[in-house]
Amino acid sequence: MKSPINHDYPLSKSDRFLALIRKVFHKYPEFRHHSFQYVARFSPWIPCIGAKAVSHLPLKKEIAFADQSETIFLSSPIILAAGANKGAKRISDYANVGFGGISVGTATRHFRIGNTHRPRLGFIEKDRAIHNSMGLNNDGVEQIAKRVKMQLSKAHKKGLSVGISIAETPGLTEENEKLKDVLETFAMAYAVADYIEVNISCPNTGEDRLDLDTAFAEKLFKSINEFRSTQKTRKAVYAKLSPDLSTPHLQVMVEMLLQNGVNGLVLGNTYPTAKLNSLALMSPYEELEVLREDGDKGGLSGRPLYENMCRSVSFVKENYPTLSVMASGGIDHGYKIFDLLKLGVDAVQVYSVVAFRWMAPHAMNRELLQQLRLHNIDSVMEFNHH
Numbered sequence: 001m002k003s004p005i006n007h008d009y010p011l012s013k014s015d016r017f018l019a020l021i022r023k024v025f026h027k028y029p030e031f032r033h034h035s036f037q038y039v040a041r042f043s044p045w046i047p048c049i050g051a052k053a054v055s056h057l058p059l060k061k062e063i064a065f066a067d068q069s070e071t072i073f074l075s076s077p078i079i080l081a082a083g084a085n086k087g088a089k090r091i092s093d094y095a096n097v098g099f100g101g102i103s104v105g106t107a108t109r110h111f112r113i114g115n116t117h118r119p120r121l122g123f124i125e126k127d128r129a130i131h132n133s134m135g136l137n138n139d140g141v142e143q144i145a146k147r148v149k150m151q152l153s154k155a156h157k158k159g160l161s162v163g164i165s166i167a168e169t170p171g172l173t174e175e176n177e178k179l180k181d182v183l184e185t186f187a188m189a190y191a192v193a194d195y196i197e198v199n200i201s202c203p204n205t206g207e208d209r210l211d212l213d214t215a216f217a218e219k220l221f222k223s224i225n226e227f228r229s230t231q232k233t234r235k236a237v238y239a240k241l242s243p244d245l246s247t248p249h250l251q252v253m254v255e256m257l258l259q260n261g262v263n264g265l266v267l268g269n270t271y272p273t274a275k276l277n278s279l280a281l282m283s284p285y286e287e288l289e290v291l292r293e294d295g296d297k298g299g300l301s302g303r304p305l306y307e308n309m310c311r312s313v314s315f316v317k318e319n320y321p322t323l324s325v326m327a328s329g330g331i332d333h334g335y336k337i338f339d340l341l342k343l344g345v346d347a348v349q350v351y352s353v354v355a356f357r358w359m360a361p362h363a364m365n366r367e368l369l370q371q372l373r374l375h376n377i378d379s380v381m382e383f384n385h386h
């Protein structure tokens, strides 16, 4: 493939205002980070920022599946990635800032406090990147599924599809116990969400990732498939993989996932800190203090992930065209979304950009619309790959 263009955007006055907020609250990065929920909630009352759900017909995206899994309806191909709304609270607020879907969680079987060291989050300004080692803090799948169930129809009315991201409870060693744990979590999420994302690639719990344990991953997805065949409604299942997998490893995983009825991939998660040398960062590794204090346990997100992510996406779409792909990693411009749709992705998932770009999804929706018009493409649905 041609090298992807890491399209950049000029910083607007509002983006500079966001930079100021990051500076003022630099000692409280988690507070700064979580404040996005208030932007989503109160934006309709802030004048002049155009905060409303997406209603441009050309941006609508429907993801249909050959195995008759329920279609995913998105009012824009931009989904808020897992980790931003871990607790599934006030889901439909996120439509105000321009999202077309949201993956809530990651949920585990029970409540988790996450990693106890601080800071667990840091901004790397020069690279417009974020480092985190949150450690899967969440309220547990029962609470999260209950909240999704209560809010789903309101979210649909505002044009949002809602996925639940689930993961294993870190630290379980006995195989059957581990399997039971994930399957219970999966079943509770499956009962209520529009789609399920199985996060097998979290780098920061201190435990081995499941995408590195191919034998266990195979047992897990086989059991998930058996469970799905007993259910009245079939829903789409995505596996979220790590961006650091080698091509042969990625190939083995993809073939196993296809054999077990998985509909798609989220490509990918944060990039493990311990392997950051393989990414082109402007900030030297030695200077990334926030990143190092947790013993290199965390992961990086944001702009530096983009090129690497595009290579994995192209590889998968060229070799496994029927697999649905949601691209994630450094997407911060509507032109990038256009390029990815051309590569065959069904949607994109973004997170870090909301910390660096004011009302980022609205800005990216506008840029995507511009590209569609420029290329005489009537709607996102014209990039239909299934």
Ligand SMILES: Cc1cc2nc3c(=O)[nH]c(=O)nc-3n(C[C@H](O)[C@H](O)[C@H](O)COP(=O)(O)O)c2cc1C
Pocket: 081, 082, 083, 084, 086, 105, 106, 121, 130, 131, 132, 134, 136, 165, 199, 240, 268, 269, 270, 300, 301, 302, 303, 305, 328, 329, 330, 331, 349, 350, 351, 352, 353
């Ligand atoms: C603070 C933070 C927390 C995250 N938590 C999760 C999580 O719980 N589950 C998950 O699958 N991904 C999580 N991610 C990864 C994002 O969902 C996303 O895949 C990644 O950040 C790459 O996209 P981006 O470059 O647009 O941020 C988290 C990312 C950040 C920055």
